[in-house]
Amino acid sequence: MSDLRSLYQELILDHGKSPRNFGKLADANRRASGNNPLCGDKLTLYLRVEDDVVRDVRFEGSGCAISTASASMLTQAIKGRTTQAVAALFDRFHALVTGGESTSGADAPELGKLEVFAGVREFPVRVKCATLVWHTLVHALEHDGGEVTTE
């Protein structure tokens, strides 16, 4: 039960149930979709990026609590950041959930609330749920449009 509680923390359950920044973004200039066919998670991320800064971000879709909470908290974590800072944040997040080493420098942004996803590393099959939205984000920033899939 203890690692279960560390996976399903209150904050994750809360964002899973009531995702923030949920819905389309009318003036988006970047978007991408993510799909995890194994468990049926699907989401679309909308961004407005100006002068290399994420001015606004929203998402829609359906998925498990982990993927929904991850998307919801991502929108809060990246708003107002430069695309470079966003990439460094992903690197840290990835290291957090896989139990690996982050290669981003000391000037990379702090994970802050995203630390709550640390419990995911005890559940290898759920790592994809937590990272789906991040891979989608990278795709939106680099390619704009299209879909990423976990398989």
Add this chain to the structure above:
Amino acid sequence: MKDASVNAATPAAFDVERIRDEFPVLNTTMRGKPLVYLDSAVSAQKPRRVIETLRNFYEKEYANIHRGVYELSERATARYEAARETARRFLNAASTREIVFVRGTTEAINLVAATHGRANLEKGDEILISAMEHHSNIVPWQLLCEERGLALRVAPIDDRGELIVEEFEKCLSPRTRIVALVHVSNALGTINPVRELTRQAHRCGAVVLLDGAQAAPHLPIDVRDLDCDFYAFSSHKVFGPTGVGVLYARESLLEALPPYQSGGEMIESVSFEKSTYRDIPERFEAGTPNIAGTIGLGAALDWMTELGHDAIATHEAELLAHATAALEAIPEVRLIGTARHKAGVLSFVLEGVHPHDAGTILDHEGIAVRVGHHCAQPVMERFGVPATIRASLSVYNTREDVDALVAGIAQVLRVFRG
């Protein structure tokens, strides 16, 4: 399924604890809790009989088959061919000439599509399947349709997950050349009235393939009574090893088919100008087959036959009734697939909880269920869910397993609904 009352004739010899003792894995623990294995529709666990057969074969009787002039090879060949006879009896086929060993249900269907399909269907012809097929009984036909300019038609299902028989009839036409249907649905548990459907398809001149992957572990199968042309099932779902399965094919049809894979074992003579092929069924078994697996399959089928299909069906029907009632009593549960004739599959969703989250929490309780689309995405779409949680019952499951599932669901709801 046979009426449960026939069980009166076979006295209360069924002892689930004795059966469980034959499955070593069922006495193990997962995450510190006794394993509750409710995923037999994905793959069944193996009884000691099968494990010992494989071990014995490799220790004492192993050789390649149909080749050696020495005794060891003769013995291996005899064991392999004995498994063919066992499979024939299991299906009540007329002859072992109608039993082709393949890799599994998937390969069996691909074989029929690649040989019978390619040889007999032409532009404008139609293939009819149902809306509850496993991907392996959709995609091979789709590819054939693309290649040959055929039309794939799909007979719809109703809200209970039953095939709508009148609609099925309407989908049949003189252009229907192949009807490919699942005998028991893996995603919904529905038992299709395949005997009647086969009769209708034959009236239109179509040949009928039945996907028996989920039927073989639960129901007695009689291909002559069903009168189907092809029947496929997988060893690993009937308590046998992975990597082997059976394609039954009506002798007259099989004889007319062109080769599938080619190479050694399937030829009679080879020259650079022309090769001739062996008789059926060897013509369809190119290369060194899964010898040990096939012999293991024979042991598994013997084991099932000794247990008795009626005893299996009665035990599973009781368990299914218990499980259905227990799940229906939970207000947050919505069962997906409530056909009147069902095998031991309980597909469901939990209000407010994604199946994937439920699966993780159940796993934590030592309960193995499947979550996902069960290789039947069109079924998920039909019921408007991205995925389901599926508990599947087998002959070794108990009421305690079902009760553990119910307790696990309560735990899921506690985590998610506070």
